[in-house]
Amino acid sequence: MSTSSGSRPTRRHWLAALAALGWGAAPALLGLPAAAAQRQTTAPAQKPRAKAAIKLKPRRRSPPAGPAYAGHPAAMTFAEEVANERGLPVDWLRQQLAQARRLPTVQQLIMPPPVGVPKNWAAYRARFIEPQRINAGLAFWQQHARWLSEAETRWGVPPEIVAAIVGVETFYGRITGNFRLIDALATLSFDFPTGRRDRSAFFRSELAEFFVLCAREGRDPQAMKGSFAGAWGLPQFMPGSVNRWALDFDGDDHVDLMDSGADVVGSVAHFLAGHGWQRDLPTHYAVALPTEPAGAVGTVMLLAPDIRPSFTAAEFAAHGATLPKEGQAHEGLLALVELQNGDAPATHVAGTANFYVITRYNWSAYYAMAVIDLAAALRQARGPG
Helix, strand or coil: CCCCCCCCCCCCHHHHHHHHHHHHHHHHCCCHHHHHHHCCCCCCCCCCCCCCCCCCCCCCCCCCCCCCCCHHHHHHHHHHHHHHHHHHHHHHHHHHEEEECHHHHHHHHHCCCCCCCEEEEHHHHHHHCHHHHHHHHHHHHHHHHHHHHHHHHHCCCCHHHHHHHHHHHCCCCCCCCEHHHHHHHHHHHHHCCCCCCCCHHHHHHHHHHHHHHHHCCCCCCCEEEEECCCCCCCECHHHHHHHHHCCCCCCCCCCCCCCCHHHHHHHHHHHHHCCCHHHHHHEEEEEEEECCHHHHHHHHHHHCCCCCEEHHHHHHHHCCCCCCCCHCCCCEEEEEEEECCCEEEEEEEEHHHHHHHHHHHHCCHHHHHHHHHHHHHHHHHHCCC
């Protein structure tokens, strides 16, 4: 079932998709006469899912759960709202939410780190640019070379960047998360912890997208697992990103970010392209900052916009920052990116629009630079071709 035309799926469409989950045998739960349900819940024949030979480590036992959301006023109201807005059966939504459970571990993990913990780029980098992850990345590249090449041809995203994102996100499928997504998303939707900025509205939106995803793909909401924040699959897409950016790149009529390497590759490249990736544009340039005290004012001004490209190469020079020759010829805007190293001097680079695009995946200069450095290590280890 495709919704690419932009029209909202009807109740009949959702019922057909949900039949694959066993709902065709319970028409009363859907509020339909038995005869009508017989006609409307027969799912079309589906092709077998293509399975990529991605070997995952055995999954750990799920985290301990708290009370269920059966009868929870906010959850039941949410079910009615999603049914009205997305055309999904309200009784199906209520039943799924009734089986969701609050996870205290999720409430703990969503909290920010303690104040005063210094950032350390060198230590962060060492977690990702190391032999085991590089070897796993080379194997991933070899296994999915065809799809990486097709993605580069179509969107201009280099294979090493796509492979590096999968490596940083989940170690190529070794660490995909063992939280039931419905539990994690329900916890953050209806029991978001106090002590930090409330993001419950965002997670309620993602929970709605999660139900849309499950209905469209014929997946059991109680079975899908991922991160404590609700991300799924090898590239760790949130449900909304799955619905907006994920692709059926291998043509098997399913979007599968867990077992289809082709879909993983195509979806990551499509996400980056959709956020403005520019073909053949470097991600960053080296930069030298003034060492004299008088130059500190210019550095502070360049750092003010953080990772958002805001200055021309000429403005970098005017503020005392020295770029290499290729950086001086850069025609777009640049950002002065600072990576702190604890008590040691910070590392700085001049990030381009493509550096910023990588941060759309994760709003962190440290994350983006880890992806870039892992990509460079993979490219060097693989060699030309």
